Amino acid sequence: MPLLDVRDLSVVFRRDGTPFTAVDGVSFTVEPGQAVGLVGESGCGKSVTSLAIMGLLPRRGNKVGGEVLFDDADLLKLRPQELRDRRGRDIGMIFQDPLSSLNPVIPLGLQVAEVLERHQGKRRQEALREARKLLDAVGIPDPARRLKEFPHQLSGGMRQRALIAIALACKPRLLIADEPTTALDVTIQAQILTLLKELVEDSGTALIMITHDLGVVAGLCDTVNVLYAGKVVERAARHDLFGAPRHPYTHGLLQSVPRLDVDRGGRLHQIRGSVNDNIPWPEGCAFAPRCDRVNDACVGETVPLEPTFRGGALRCTNPVPQEVPV
Amino acid sequence: MNKLAEHKRQRIDELTARTAEGGGVSLFRDAGRRLLRNPTAIVGATIILLFLVIAIFAPLVAPHDPVQRFPELTKDLTVDTIPGPTAGHPFGSDPLGRDFMSRMIYGARQTMFVGVLATTIGLLLGVLLGGVAGAAGGWIDVVIMRFTDVMLALPSLLLAITLVALASQSTQWTVIMAVAIVNVPIFARLLRGSMLAQRESDHVLAARALGVKRRHIVTRHMLPNSLTAVIVQATLTFAVAILDAAALSFLGLGDPDINRAEWGLMLGVDGVRYFEVRPELAYFPALAIILVALGFTLLGEGMREALDPKNRR
Numbered sequence: 001m002p003l004l005d006v007r008d009l010s011v012v013f014r015r016d017g018t019p020f021t022a023v024d025g026v027s028f029t030v031e032p033g034q035a036v037g038l039v040g041e042s043g044c045g046k047s048v049t050s051l052a053i054m055g056l057l058p059r060r061g062n063k064v065g066g067e068v069l070f071d072d073a074d075l076l077k078l079r080p081q082e083l084r085d086r087r088g089r090d091i092g093m094i095f096q097d098p099l100s101s102l103n104p105v106i107p108l109g110l111q112v113a114e115v116l117e118r119h120q121g122k123r124r125q126e127a128l129r130e131a132r133k134l135l136d137a138v139g140i141p142d143p144a145r146r147l148k149e150f151p152h153q154l155s156g157g158m159r160q161r162a163l164i165a166i167a168l169a170c171k172p173r174l175l176i177a178d179e180p181t182t183a184l185d186v187t188i189q190a191q192i193l194t195l196l197k198e199l200v201e202d203s204g205t206a207l208i209m210i211t212h213d214l215g216v217v218a219g220l221c222d223t224v225n226v227l228y229a230g231k232v233v234e235r236a237a238r239h240d241l242f243g244a245p246r247h248p249y250t251h252g253l254l255q256s257v258p259r260l261d262v263d264r265g266g267r268l269h270q271i272r273g274s275v276n277d278n279i280p281w282p283e284g285c286a287f288a289p290r291c292d293r294v295n296d297a298c299v300g301e302t303v304p305l306e307p308t309f310r311g312g313a314l315r316c317t318n319p320v321p322q323e324v325p326v
Numbered sequence: 327m328n329k330l331a332e333h334k335r336q337r338i339d340e341l342t343a344r345t346a347e348g349g350g351v352s353l354f355r356d357a358g359r360r361l362l363r364n365p366t367a368i369v370g371a372t373i374i375l376l377f378l379v380i381a382i383f384a385p386l387v388a389p390h391d392p393v394q395r396f397p398e399l400t401k402d403l404t405v406d407t408i409p410g411p412t413a414g415h416p417f418g419s420d421p422l423g424r425d426f427m428s429r430m431i432y433g434a435r436q437t438m439f440v441g442v443l444a445t446t447i448g449l450l451l452g453v454l455l456g457g458v459a460g461a462a463g464g465w466i467d468v469v470i471m472r473f474t475d476v477m478l479a480l481p482s483l484l485l486a487i488t489l490v491a492l493a494s495q496s497t498q499w500t501v502i503m504a505v506a507i508v509n510v511p512i513f514a515r516l517l518r519g520s521m522l523a524q525r526e527s528d529h530v531l532a533a534r535a536l537g538v539k540r541r542h543i544v545t546r547h548m549l550p551n552s553l554t555a556v557i558v559q560a561t562l563t564f565a566v567a568i569l570d571a572a573a574l575s576f577l578g579l580g581d582p583d584i585n586r587a588e589w590g591l592m593l594g595v596d597g598v599r600y601f602e603v604r605p606e607l608a609y610f611p612a613l614a615i616i617l618v619a620l621g622f623t624l625l626g627e628g629m630r631e632a633l634d635p636k637n638r639r
Binding site: 054084089092095100102103106115119 | 527538546
């Protein structure tokens with residue numbers, strides 16, 4: 001039984017009267033201990049999906065549909081109080097910018113202790129002792145001293161480690177990481193990813209990794225969901241996706257990544273056009289105007305998401321043949 | 327060569343010592359440290375401290391009782407002569423034959439008392455209203471903000487006069503309350519604005535993602551981050567409060583007790599009435615008010631700089 005079962009999740013923003021569908025019927029599952037990637041370019045609905053799962057979208061003006069089953073309870077239907085009890089205890093979350101996600105006027109230790117006090121009913125002193133262990137576990141040197149320091153006194157990597165410590169404090173069964181390494185430079189990024197991988201593997205915590213960086217996914221995720229304009233266009237196990245991407249969008253993305261092992265001289269592949277060229281999903285494939293493999297079947301009606309093999313799925317009428325090397 | 331190595335070692339020791347002590351400096355302690363290095367704030371704080379000492383130790387500092395009428399002064403008192411400085415009375419007499427210097431000194435007490443209290447009451451009420459508006463949002467926010475709009479629509483002195491007039495009898499407390507209430511909407515709007523900004527901030531979203539209770543999000547995460555502007559405004563309001571209270575006394579709406587030594591009252595009643603006879607009766611209280619107001623304004627300016635997170639290291 002999956003730990004998290006997202007069924008037909010949709011989010012419609014209503015700004016200035018015109019509805020905008022940010023997430024359009026996304027379904028995926030996360031098994032206990034599994035790492036699932038949500039990949040896509042800016043504006044494809046990755047972050048909105050994660051905020052909708054956590055119930056953190058502003059209530060006013062937004063419509064969230066579908067089901068988010070966690071422990072057989074639909075998170076979307078829980079009362080705010082029940083949802084608050086679960087956040088931070090059953091589901092942890094890490095955000096993109098570690099500095100702005102920490103409260104600038106409170107020492108780090110209290111921020112870690114807060115979640116322990118809230119969910120485990122620990123007393124301040126006990127929570128602080130636990131916080132020290134947590135900071136130590138995420139590799140922050142001299143944790144006793146760091147407990148008393150303020151976020152601005154830490155380096156970017158340490159801040160992100162601290163956020164991970166907070167998110168994992170109550171040993172949640174699911175961790176949602178929303179672009180956790182985007183604000184960090186590459187060396188720190190590698191350290192943080194290694195840390196996440198270790199923690200997830202050691203504790204059996206399931207992970208949803210939201211990123212636009214295919215490299216992050218390649219190193220971390222078991223299953224990858226590729227999102228485009230609010231819909232899943234391809235889902236596959238990591239090796240299948242990187243070995244033989246079927247959707248022209250995934251294929252294009254992978255070809256746009258600079259590689260060390262092929263010719264150095266040529267230009268990088270690019271996907272033509274931009275997200276602005278999309279056609280609405282009901283009128284065909286949103287990616288069609290930018291697609292190299294577009295044909296008549298792409299326009300007219302919604303292209304369905306068809307299951308492939310090994311739990312994968314594909315939303316394309318003319319997929320890339322499997323023999324094509326990447 | 328040896329010298330260079332020695333120098334290097336010293337420098338490293340210095341640096342490690344500095345990082346070691348850097349741990350655990352709170353925003354307010356850090357701001358306090360920067361405040362002490364800020365010449366503007368130092369000048370302001372010195373002025374205020376001076377007047378505070380005078381106010382607190384008035385009975386020790388003042389040469390005489392401020393309400394006692396002295397025969398050696400009253401005997402020379404006529405409609406157009408008020409005795410000037412003498413050996414026993416360095417500032418001379420007031421129009422009733424009381425020691426002017428002692429009245430000035432006791433005036434510090436009265437005036438500072440009014441300023442501190444009016445500001446504190448205004449601050450507390452404003453923080454309450456603004457905090458509720460910013461934390462609750464929705465219709466509560468709308469109601470509170472329209473209420474403050476109405477108060478802000480009237481010029482502050484006019485509003486204060488109206489409030490004093492509403493009270494059946496003018497006492498020192500009606501003045502304090504009037505000046506306090508006039509400043510409530512300013513504090514409320516200021517706090518509400520920064521609370522709204524805080525509500526949208528990433529760290530509040532992160533706290534919500536951790537399931538932190540609303541009450542704690544407001545009190546631990548939103549409020550402490552929003553207070554900076556309000557604290558600075560309080561120091562500036564101080565000066566305004568003293569001037570407003572003085573203005574009310576000047577207009578004859580203050581405390582009617584003729585024995586009360588308060589700078590605004592001294593300036594407004596005796597100072598104006600006997601300006602041609604003895605202009606010091608107006609100059610000294612006016613100068614004192616300006617000095618205290620200047621002190622608070624300078625301190626406020628220094629605090630604004632010190633509390634600015636951009637100046638933190």
